Amino acid sequence: MSSVYLQRAVLHSALADNLADAARAVQHDQPAHYRNFCLHERNLQRCYFAIAQQQPLLDHLQASINKINHEQAIPFADCLLIIASTGLNIQHFETLTRAQNGFNPSDSTPLNLLASTLQNQYGFSAAFCINTACTSAANALLYGARLLKQQQYSHVLVLAFETPSEVAMQGFGALELISSSAQYRPFHPLRDGLILGESYAATLLSTDATTQPIARLLGGFSACDTSSLTGTREDGSHIAWVMQQALTDAQCNRQDIDLIKLHGTATQANDLAESNGMQDWLQSDAVPALCVMKPWLGHTLGACGLSETLLLIECLKNQHIPVMPDSQSCSLPLIQTPRWPLSQTRVLANFFGFGGNNASIIFETGASLCK
Amino acid sequence: MQVIAASHISGCASTTDKQLKILLKTWLKQSPRRIDRFILQSLLAAVAIQQHVRADCGLYVASAYPARTTMASLLNSVCAEQRQPKPFEFVNSVSNAAGFHIAQQLKLNGPNLFISANAQVWQQLSMLAACDLKSGSIQQALLVFCDEEEDFNAQAVLLEDSPTEQAATIDFQSLCSAIDICTYHFSAADSAE
Numbered sequence: 344m345s346s347v348y349l350q351r352a353v354l355h356s357a358l359a360d361n362l363a364d365a366a367r368a369v370q371h372d373q374p375a376h377y378r379n380f381c382l383h384e385r386n387l388q389r390c391y392f393a394i395a396q397q398q399p400l401l402d403h404l405q406a407s408i409n410k411i412n413h414e415q416a417i418p419f420a421d422c423l424l425i426i427a428s429t430g431l432n433i434q435h436f437e438t439l440t441r442a443q444n445g446f447n448p449s450d451s452t453p454l455n456l457l458a459s460t461l462q463n464q465y466g467f468s469a470a471f472c473i474n475t476a477c478t479s480a481a482n483a484l485l486y487g488a489r490l491l492k493q494q495q496y497s498h499v500l501v502l503a504f505e506t507p508s509e510v511a512m513q514g515f516g517a518l519e520l521i522s523s524s525a526q527y528r529p530f531h532p533l534r535d536g537l538i539l540g541e542s543y544a545a546t547l548l549s550t551d552a553t554t555q556p557i558a559r560l561l562g563g564f565s566a567c568d569t570s571s572l573t574g575t576r577e578d579g580s581h582i583a584w585v586m587q588q589a590l591t592d593a594q595c596n597r598q599d600i601d602l603i604k605l606h607g608t609a610t611q612a613n614d615l616a617e618s619n620g621m622q623d624w625l626q627s628d629a630v631p632a633l634c635v636m637k638p639w640l641g642h643t644l645g646a647c648g649l650s651e652t653l654l655l656i657e658c659l660k661n662q663h664i665p666v667m668p669d670s671q672s673c674s675l676p677l678i679q680t681p682r683w684p685l686s687q688t689r690v691l692a693n694f695f696g697f698g699g700n701n702a703s704i705i706f707e708t709g710a711s712l713c714k
Numbered sequence: 715m716q717v718i719a720a721s722h723i724s725g726c727a728s729t730t731d732k733q734l735k736i737l738l739k740t741w742l743k744q745s746p747r748r749i750d751r752f753i754l755q756s757l758l759a760a761v762a763i764q765q766h767v768r769a770d771c772g773l774y775v776a777s778a779y780p781a782r783t784t785m786a787s788l789l790n791s792v793c794a795e796q797r798q799p800k801p802f803e804f805v806n807s808v809s810n811a812a813g814f815h816i817a818q819q820l821k822l823n824g825p826n827l828f829i830s831a832n833a834q835v836w837q838q839l840s841m842l843a844a845c846d847l848k849s850g851s852i853q854q855a856l857l858v859f860c861d862e863e864e865d866f867n868a869q870a871v872l873l874e875d876s877p878t879e880q881a882a883t884i885d886f887q888s889l890c891s892a893i894d895i896c897t898y899h900f901s902a903a904d905s906a907e
Binding site for chain 1: 773777778779780782783785786788789790791792793794796797798799800801804805807808809810811813814815817818821822823824825826827828829830831832834838841842844845846848849851
């Protein structure tokens with residue numbers, strides 16, 4: 344069966360307006376741009392990793408597509424567009440509600456509005472949105488790759504984004520999941536929750552290996568844990584099962600994995616479940632390096648499956664791994680040295696979300712991708 | 715792909731959530747609590763054919779709109795009234811919440827996707843399901859489409875893999891042409907009672 348490659352990539356995040364600069368910012372310990380917001384009723388300040396320069400959503404999305412198309416002409420007529428986002432154009436409705444001091448359900452617009460707008464503008468063969476909470480982009484990559492392998496399309500463009508939504512900020516605040524210290528410390532004993540982040544990411548998938556792809560997607564797995572709508576089983580058994588199924592799908596075994604990118608939200612429940620889910624692997628004779636990405640990007644929700652993947656790929660290209668301060672105190676043995684020795688790296692990346700969605704994807708970066 | 719079972723639950727804008735819950739209770743021993751109208755409608759379509767569904771089933775849900783009443787309540791709380799949202803409303807607002815409740819009630823352990831619906835919704839749901847059926851990771855696929863403008867329609871189709879070639883154009887009627895559809899319609903008269 345043919346391989347699927349990530350051909351080109353774009354990332355605009357609170358770290359930088361492009362992927363290369365974002366990786367450099369991580370390497371030089373430059374923090375993400377942020378702003379504070381106030382939790383309603385409780386009058387508490389919380390931090391949000393926001394892009395400095397505000398821009399309309401459609402401009403962001405068009406800029407992402409145009410950048411990819413500039414580097415490698417997208418055959419739009421045979422290309423599927425998959426949008427991955429939890430909020431989509433929620434900011435439009437937030438603005439509308441503030442302006443008219445209330446929201447009328449009839450003001451809703453179709454969930455497919457952005458996808459169909461971009462489909463009509465560029466001539467994509469088909470377009471739809473995947474919304475599976477924080478696994479949205481991971482599922483977009485996974486199912487985009489599967490559709491390519493079935494030769495449904497020649498290319499798939501995955502566009503993943505999350506805007507600074509007030510509903511998301513207040514909603515996670517109401518669930519008491521947002522950090523009060525403004526320090527993003529997954530798996531750390533002093534962790535106190537997540538920091539949300541804004542990002543716009545895109546990648547072009549195809550089976551063509553001749554255009555110097557940035558990574559090869561080997562496979563993955565996604566399934567629903569029905570124990571709780573807001574979290575996975577605390578014992579980590581579903582997470583461990585999903586990782587194992589991902590290995591099987593990618594025709595890998597544990598020894599083949601060099602690095603695991605943990606989901607690591609820094610919430611009490613998620614980190615505990617992921618720690619427990621990792622224990623069997625950590626007690627085996629094939630212990631890979633472990634890393635997290637959210638302390639640098641924030642939790643970019645539905646986009647994290649792509650924004651974290653792209654930033655990690657760029658860091659690995661520079662033979663660098665983001666290292667969290669005081670990582671030696673964490674409940675999982677996170678990597679502590681930023682220098683990454685491998686020129687070719689096989690990564691398993693975890694993404695978990697509300698709605699019981701757990702997903703793991705496996706990809707490979709490095710010089711010999713075209714072989 | 716072979717269609718095993720299908721359902722179509724429909725009603726009008728005046729159909730109350732209470733009416734939906736009463737029907738749900740006839741099909742489920744224990745109904746989930748604190749679920750919104752969109753989740754109720756989607757659940758009804760799925761549990762109407764639950765006797766045919768096995769655990770090794772993937773779930774593929776689509777809708778043209780978000781859960782409108784939930785979104786309206788959230789937006790009004792946060793943006794108009796400057797209040798914190800109710801946690802259960804915020805959690806229900808994730809589009810895959812309906813899929814979670816269907817998977818939980820039907821004890822499904824396969825994939826659980828939610829996509830935005832357009833004119834090709836059944837084709838796209840079938841295409842995603844075919845990925846997993848052909849890989850052998852699941853043996854059945856449950857497709858659910860729920861839509862509410864004035865009236866609402868919640869439709870479900872249960873598929874199994876077969877060597878049959880997929881038709882170029884797929885809609886609910888053509889998918890279900892060879893089987894009896896389990897239907898239930900809430901009329902305006904029901905609401906007036």
